Amino acid sequence: MIDHKTIEAFQRDGAVPLRGIFTPWVDAAREAIEQNRADPSFRERTYTPDDGGAPFFQDYCVWSQFDGYKALVMDSPMAEVAAQLMGSKTARIFHDHILVKEPGNSVVTPWHQDQPYYLVEASQSVSFWVPLDSVPRERTIEYVAGSHLWGKSFKPKRFDGTDLFEGDASEIVPDIDASRNDMDILGWDVEPGDAVAFTFRTLHGAPANASETRRRVISIRWVGDDARFVERSGPTSPAFTHLSYQDGDPFEAPEFPIIYRAS
Ligand SMILES: O=C(O)CCC(=O)C(=O)O
Known part of the structure; x- marks a missing residue:
């Protein structure tokens, strides 16, 4: 499905572009976005900046509720590619995050790692950031190459700057923008259907x-394969407050089905 060089780049840099692999699923996913905006879940979190500018719509964990999202998860090669990139026999879906920055939206997504926000820990993990619009290099998501190997877990904050877990004493994300010249910052212009x-x-x-x-x-x-539940000091993001588990339990629940299993 993907070549060896792509897998190597993913494991070395912690981020890699995949060109055009989800193009057939773009139209239905765009439809799903409009259906989702009209009918958001209880997890929806839309930031409307104080400057009166356009909103930043976000929702979570809705992939099974809208056909266009569901097709991307179930019918596209995503699950198999996930297993290949992770070097795992299985690919289990954790969740989706819908992010719509309307024209003129002034919200900057701050530098962060996703792992500290979650109720799952895994050495094998992957997110596919799938744009449904063209995004040029200067407006696209960026990554610090190799930062997944630093052995760090930085303090999770909401995108509005507030701490996710009260009293969390973990290390604050360094000022990446101030040290851009000393870092290997990766980013790619992308087209709809890339990831x-x-x-x-x-x-x-x-x-x-x-x-x-x-x-x-x-x-x-x-x-x-090696995903485990992890107990945090408060509700995670996204929160699954109805689930009960012990720290280190195998990560299994009906809302996180295995979508791909190598034969
Ligand atoms: O698209 C964005 O603004 C941020 C996306 C992100 O943080 C993520 O997908 O984990």
Whole structure:
């Protein structure tokens, strides 16, 4: 499905572009975005900036509720590619994150790792950031190459800057923008149906949308064979408060089905 060089780049850099692999699923996914905006879930979190600018719509864990998202998860090669990139026999879906930055939206997605927000820990993880609009290099998501191998877990904050877990004393994300010249920052211009695959531990961030074009994205997260539940000091993001588990339990629940299993 994907070549060896792509897998190597993913494992070395923590992020790799995949060109055109989801193009057949773009139209239905765009339809799903409109259905989802009209009928958001209880997890929806839309940021409307104080500057009166356009909103940043976000929703989570809705992939099974809208046909266009479901097709991307179930019918596209995503699950098999996830298993290949992770070096896992299985690919289990964790969740989706819908991110629509409307034209003129001023919200910058701050630099962060995804892993510390989650109720799952896995050495095998991958998110597919799938744009449904063209996004040029200057407006696209960026990654710090190799940061997934730093052995760090930086403090999770909401995109509005507040701490996710009260009293969390973990290390704050370094000021990546101030040290851009000393870092290997990766980013690619992308077309609808491309994707960037990255690990839950890779530091990433994304600019505001100062353009006149929408920036619709579906980010879909997967884990591999060794995934385990992890207890945090408060509700995770996304939160699954109805689930009960012990730290280190195998990561299994009906909302996280295995979609691909190598034969
Ligand atoms: O698209 C964005 O603004 C951020 C996406 C992101 O942080 C993610 O997919 O994990």
